[in-house]
Amino acid sequence: MSVFSPRPEMPAPSTARGIVRAVLLTLPMLLLIAMMMTQGELPKDSLTRAVTAITYALLGAVFFLMVYKKETYKYRAALFTIVAVCFSIAFIANLVEMRGSMAVSRADMLAGETPFCHLVIPMVIIPAAFTRTIIFPGSLLEGFANIASMLILWLGASLALGRGWCSWVCFFGGFDEGFSRLRKKALIKKIAPVWTYLPWAVLLTLALISALTLSPFYCEWLCPFKAVTEFEQITSFKILLQTIIFASLFILLVVILPLLTRRRTQCGLFCPFAAFQSLANKINIFDLRIDTEKCKNCRLCVKDCPTFSLDENSVGRGKTLMSCTKCGKCVDICPQRAVTYHIKGTPVAVGSDTARILFLYPAFIFMSAIGGSMIVSALTRIFKLIATGSMIG
Numbered sequence: 520m521s522v523f524s525p526r527p528e529m530p531a532p533s534t535a536r537g538i539v540r541a542v543l544l545t546l547p548m549l550l551l552i553a554m555m556m557t558q559g560e561l562p563k564d565s566l567t568r569a570v571t572a573i574t575y576a577l578l579g580a581v582f583f584l585m586v587y588k589k590e591t592y593k594y595r596a597a598l599f600t601i602v603a604v605c606f607s608i609a610f611i612a613n614l615v616e617m618r619g620s621m622a623v624s625r626a627d628m629l630a631g632e633t634p635f636c637h638l639v640i641p642m643v644i645i646p647a648a649f650t651r652t653i654i655f656p657g658s659l660l661e662g663f664a665n666i667a668s669m670l671i672l673w674l675g676a677s678l679a680l681g682r683g684w685c686s687w688v689c690f691f692g693g694f695d696e697g698f699s700r701l702r703k704k705a706l707i708k709k710i711a712p713v714w715t716y717l718p719w720a721v722l723l724t725l726a727l728i729s730a731l732t733l734s735p736f737y738c739e740w741l742c743p744f745k746a747v748t749e750f751e752q753i754t755s756f757k758i759l760l761q762t763i764i765f766a767s768l769f770i771l772l773v774v775i776l777p778l779l780t781r782r783r784t785q786c787g788l789f790c791p792f793a794a795f796q797s798l799a800n801k802i803n804i805f806d807l808r809i810d811t812e813k814c815k816n817c818r819l820c821v822k823d824c825p826t827f828s829l830d831e832n833s834v835g836r837g838k839t840l841m842s843c844t845k846c847g848k849c850v851d852i853c854p855q856r857a858v859t860y861h862i863k864g865t866p867v868a869v870g871s872d873t874a875r876i877l878f879l880y881p882a883f884i885f886m887s888a889i890g891g892s893m894i895v896s897a898l899t900r901i902f903k904l905i906a907t908g909s910m911i912g
């Protein structure tokens with residue numbers, strides 16, 4: 520079969536049997552999402568009830584389509600992008616309600632009045648080991664996104680998904696994913712492989728600087744997502760400079776480069792947490808495999824992997840690189856259907872949907888647990904805006 524032969528068909532999903540299978544596989548997920556979203560109690564006011572119902576229907580429909588169509592990437596990417604946008608709407612509205620603006624004062628920061636962010640986890644480990652304190656400001660147990668709850672979430676998701684975190688849980692990742700999908704064709708097609716080492720260099724440098732200075736250096740100077748969450752009140756030239764750096768990095772890494780390359784450049788070429796999270800792939804039971812006998816070496820998956828997690832060598836070995844975020848794109852686009860989700864220690868079964876479904880359950884539970892509440896919160900604000908002219912209050 521030539522590389523350009525029609526893609527081998529999966530067993531036709533558009534049958535009554537396919538629908539029944541998808542419904543049966545979706546029902547347990549619907550039950551789990553309902554339990555997570557309501558915690559056994561329906562919301563009291565009608566607006567929250569309505570947006571909870573809309574979010575529930577959206578999540579259920581996305582999971583059903585992933586199962587029924589036997590495709591992962593496009594549905595996941597759409598939901599992931601919606602979650603990122605909703606996260607920012609909800610987060611910013613909450614901040615404005617609490618503090619009157621997106622800017623946080625140094626006094627509030629020192630008092631731990633900031634949510635803990637997973638991006639700094641690798642940079643707090645060394646200082647925490649030596650000083651028994653977490654250098655990122657935040658409350659250990661109180662308030663939303665406190666340090667303890669974020670660490671538990673990260674640990675659970677890392678065990679269940681490995682670096683799948685970066686395509687299923689991270690509420691920032693949807694931004695560069697969304698921008699990377701806006702253009703049909705990449706204007707920059709080739710990126711030198713050496714750039715894929717940059718996140719490791721950033722991680723090592725920041726871990727050392729943070730350990731030496733006992734300060735959350737990444738958060739203070741380099742985080743592009745400050746541009747869409749909160750930043751320190753501009754009271755000095757230093758803070759102005761930091762704010763300009765945040766905004767510039769966001770525009771470059773999260774907007775412009777993803778638009779030009781159709782890749783997730785913040786996640787694949789810069790984010791230090793992404794590099795750190797690649798290590799979690801080693802302790803996770805799921806990976807992606809390529810059947811080298813079916814593969815025609817067309818390099819489509821290498822060119823299209825959003826996070827630069829495939830190269831010729833890895834395809835030849837039938838494996839992805841350790842940075843794979845389990846986004847499912849290579850599985851969906853391979854013209855030979857040579858790529859598959861896989862459970863380590865089991866035979867590679869290209870064409871079987873079992874490993875993908877088994878991965879989808881934990882991945883979608885984490886995505887719904889984080890994303891569901893953000894969508895509800897953002898929709899509530901949007902409906903308030905329509906009804907009252909203001910999102911706040």
Ligand code: SF4
Pocket residue numbers: 809813814815816817818819820821834852853854855856857858
């Ligand atoms: S695995 Fe990648 S290189 Fe091989 S046929 Fe599929 S898309 Fe082409």
Ligand code: SF4
Pocket residue numbers: 807823824825826827828829839840842843844845846847848849850
């Ligand atoms: S190797 Fe495949 S599943 Fe992994 S990040 Fe790349 S496209 Fe996604």
